[in-house]
Amino acid sequence: MTEKNNSKYTNRQNLDEDSTKPEITPENGELKNPEELLEKYDRESAYRKHIGKWAWVVSFIGIYLTLFHLYTGYYGILQSQIQGAIHVGTALGLIFLLYPAKRGLHKKGVPWYDVALAFTAIFVGYYKIMKFDEILRARIHGYETLDVIVAVLGVLLLLEATRRCVGLPIVIVGVIAIAYAMYGNLIPSQILAHAGFSFEKVFTDLWFRENSIFGIPVQVSAKFIFLFLLFGVLLVNSGIGRFFNDLAFALTGRFTGGTAKAAVTASALQGMVSGSSIANTVASGSFTIPMMKKARFKPEFAAAAEASASTGGQLMPPIMGAAAFIMIEYTGTTYATIMLAALIPAILYFSGIFMGAHFEAKKQGIYGLSKEKLPNAKKLFFSRGYMLLPLIAIIVTLFSGFTPQRAAIMGIVVAYVVSMISKDTRMGIKKTLYVLEQGARVALPVIAAVATAGIIVGVVGITGLGGKFANAIIALSSGILPLALFFTMIACIILGMGLPTTANYVVTATVAAPALINGFGLEMIAVHLFVFYFGIVADITPPVCLAAYAGAGIARSNPFKTGVTAVKLAIAAFIIPYMFVFNPILVLAGDYNVLTVTIAIITALLGMMGISSSLMGYFARKTLLWERLALFAAGFMLIAPGNFIDIAGAILIGIVWFVQTRRPSEQRKENTQVQP
Numbered sequence: 001m002t003e004k005n006n007s008k009y010t011n012r013q014n015l016d017e018d019s020t021k022p023e024i025t026p027e028n029g030e031l032k033n034p035e036e037l038l039e040k041y042d043r044e045s046a047y048r049k050h051i052g053k054w055a056w057v058v059s060f061i062g063i064y065l066t067l068f069h070l071y072t073g074y075y076g077i078l079q080s081q082i083q084g085a086i087h088v089g090t091a092l093g094l095i096f097l098l099y100p101a102k103r104g105l106h107k108k109g110v111p112w113y114d115v116a117l118a119f120t121a122i123f124v125g126y127y128k129i130m131k132f133d134e135i136l137r138a139r140i141h142g143y144e145t146l147d148v149i150v151a152v153l154g155v156l157l158l159l160e161a162t163r164r165c166v167g168l169p170i171v172i173v174g175v176i177a178i179a180y181a182m183y184g185n186l187i188p189s190q191i192l193a194h195a196g197f198s199f200e201k202v203f204t205d206l207w208f209r210e211n212s213i214f215g216i217p218v219q220v221s222a223k224f225i226f227l228f229l230l231f232g233v234l235l236v237n238s239g240i241g242r243f244f245n246d247l248a249f250a251l252t253g254r255f256t257g258g259t260a261k262a263a264v265t266a267s268a269l270q271g272m273v274s275g276s277s278i279a280n281t282v283a284s285g286s287f288t289i290p291m292m293k294k295a296r297f298k299p300e301f302a303a304a305a306e307a308s309a310s311t312g313g314q315l316m317p318p319i320m321g322a323a324a325f326i327m328i329e330y331t332g333t334t335y336a337t338i339m340l341a342a343l344i345p346a347i348l349y350f351s352g353i354f355m356g357a358h359f360e361a362k363k364q365g366i367y368g369l370s371k372e373k374l375p376n377a378k379k380l381f382f383s384r385g386y387m388l389l390p391l392i393a394i395i396v397t398l399f400s401g402f403t404p405q406r407a408a409i410m411g412i413v414v415a416y417v418v419s420m421i422s423k424d425t426r427m428g429i430k431k432t433l434y435v436l437e438q439g440a441r442v443a444l445p446v447i448a449a450v451a452t453a454g455i456i457v458g459v460v461g462i463t464g465l466g467g468k469f470a471n472a473i474i475a476l477s478s479g480i481l482p483l484a485l486f487f488t489m490i491a492c493i494i495l496g497m498g499l500p501t502t503a504n505y506v507v508t509a510t511v512a513a514p515a516l517i518n519g520f521g522l523e524m525i526a527v528h529l530f531v532f533y534f535g536i537v538a539d540i541t542p543p544v545c546l547a548a549y550a551g552a553g554i555a556r557s558n559p560f561k562t563g564v565t566a567v568k569l570a571i572a573a574f575i576i577p578y579m580f581v582f583n584p585i586l587v588l589a590g591d592y593n594v595l596t597v598t599i600a601i602i603t604a605l606l607g608m609m610g611i612s613s614s615l616m617g618y619f620a621r622k623t624l625l626w627e628r629l630a631l632f633a634a635g636f637m638l639i640a641p642g643n644f645i646d647i648a649g650a651i652l653i654g655i656v657w658f659v660q661t662r663r664p665s666e667q668r669k670e671n672t673q674v675q676p
Helices: 003-018 034-041 054-075 080-098 112-130 132-141 145-165 168-186 199-208 216-237 240-252 258-274 277-294 299-315 323-331 335-364 377-399 404-419 429-463 465-476 481-496 501-511 513-520 524-540 546-555 559-569 571-582 594-616 625-639 643-661 665-672
Strands: none
Touching: 054 080, 054 216, 054 404, 054 429, 080 112, 080 145, 080 216, 080 429, 112 132, 112 145, 112 199, 132 199, 145 168, 145 199, 145 429, 168 199, 168 429, 199 429, 216 323, 216 377, 216 404, 216 429, 216 501, 240 258, 240 277, 240 377, 258 277, 258 299, 258 335, 277 299, 277 524, 277 546, 299 335, 299 524, 299 546, 299 559, 299 571, 323 335, 323 501, 323 524, 335 377, 335 524, 335 559, 335 571, 335 594, 377 404, 429 465, 429 501, 465 481, 465 501, 465 513, 481 501, 481 513, 481 524, 481 571, 501 513, 501 524, 513 524, 524 546, 524 559, 524 571, 546 559, 559 571, 571 594, 594 625, 594 643, 625 643
């Protein structure tokens, strides 16, 4: 046996001794309480845990809301304004009962004023149902005083509920939008100025019109998003998360840097159904980050790998993030089309992180686990492979031409039946009621976010801001497409630092996407995925990179360094959107065939390999400065469309590979380091 093989064997032996499932407790210094981390970095998780007698009320309202959506999802939704009123009004009531006015305030019980706000919120929501016909006539003859009072209360309660469960930034954007609608005549800039509208018109339009708070975002949330969130809750409670973790380790754990690759794979699989960057980071990371640290990955890298992979979950078909369902209405396409369009970019994204983990592991001399310490993939598929049936049911239903809500209902039914197969996952009446309540709880921040985003949509419609913003982008970029894309990217990332992905997408799809589509003639699906991507990567982009901060809390690493490392690992997310805008074949748009798509994927993967190896500082060997620059340039050549430039990039990567593999043997020591 050679020295290299001996070292590799010893390395694996040391890993095996330390890498059985670690004891993840606060006492051993590996992990802070996951609930504390979620409360700190994820506003959605900062709800009251002990509400006493009001728990029965919350359970009843939550179960009612879930059953309502299951009923309308199967038998057909009600008139959109009635469906939206029940959806938003009930959710606002639950938010005031569950979320305190200030984090940490009234941890036990519910104060009287929150009870009053909760039932007032339900009243102003259901008011639209009680006086539906009168409100329709009032649009012509004018609103009554009570109508105006209800509209003002509705908007204010929505903003306060959103502040409590989502955060202040989106509320600030909403307030600025309202002020802009009322006082646009005071703006000196001719580009953004408008005549201004009265207090009464602004608030009644926002609360009672179909194209504002209760517009497309809320309608999509009521039709699709709620059901898919319930589906995700059901899968988590049926044990599929554990199955995904075990499957990931079985498939990748034995390879170089196996713990990091398993973390990426598990997050990709779980991201199919979770759609939450921070929650996915904490849920998966509580297990994978300590594993990576024990394998000798640096804490910053371990946290960054989990955060970047978890963030990408919103990009991963079949379910993706909630914003993908709103994209159906904005693009006028089917969800099956969006899934197919997102598939290749998602593969490229996770391939980039996977490659980064590989090169970092090679640089550090970190190998995989022995087969004895890993689950057996074949046995896993035979024993628990049936847990994939709910996902398969959704995909088959969608591609059979049925609506997304019918696909969600089918997935929920199959998931529930599947949970009954094993005694460990079987749900009794108590567990079923718990899942129904949790389905409503999980949806609350999404409902609040999309409803508040509807304020911005309504103001854009009232004032014509969309056209003004489009003209501003074209003027600022001087009609140069790369500049217009860059400015849009910056706007998406800045908005994403304070807005949830769904709200961010609604805003940018309303004001920025039309500028790129109409002003530059770009493919619609490519542009919408462009703003979707950059809204998501804000979760790992410093200085406000909440998913990276959550991972750093688990790893006990420097939060800012973790964010920078996450950007390096997820560099694909900053490049891929430009790739599919300039080369729409990658989102299966425009003229293409199997050969052109295959070539585009291969060259893109090679390009990602070049860029990833450059950023991680390792290819066949540790890279010198000129090699890093050459690999980075070659990566961009392969990513850019064009056969000649692709060939040049491939040759350049080949040259670097040839030079590195011909180095003297003593420079290969980095590959034979034995772990302590």
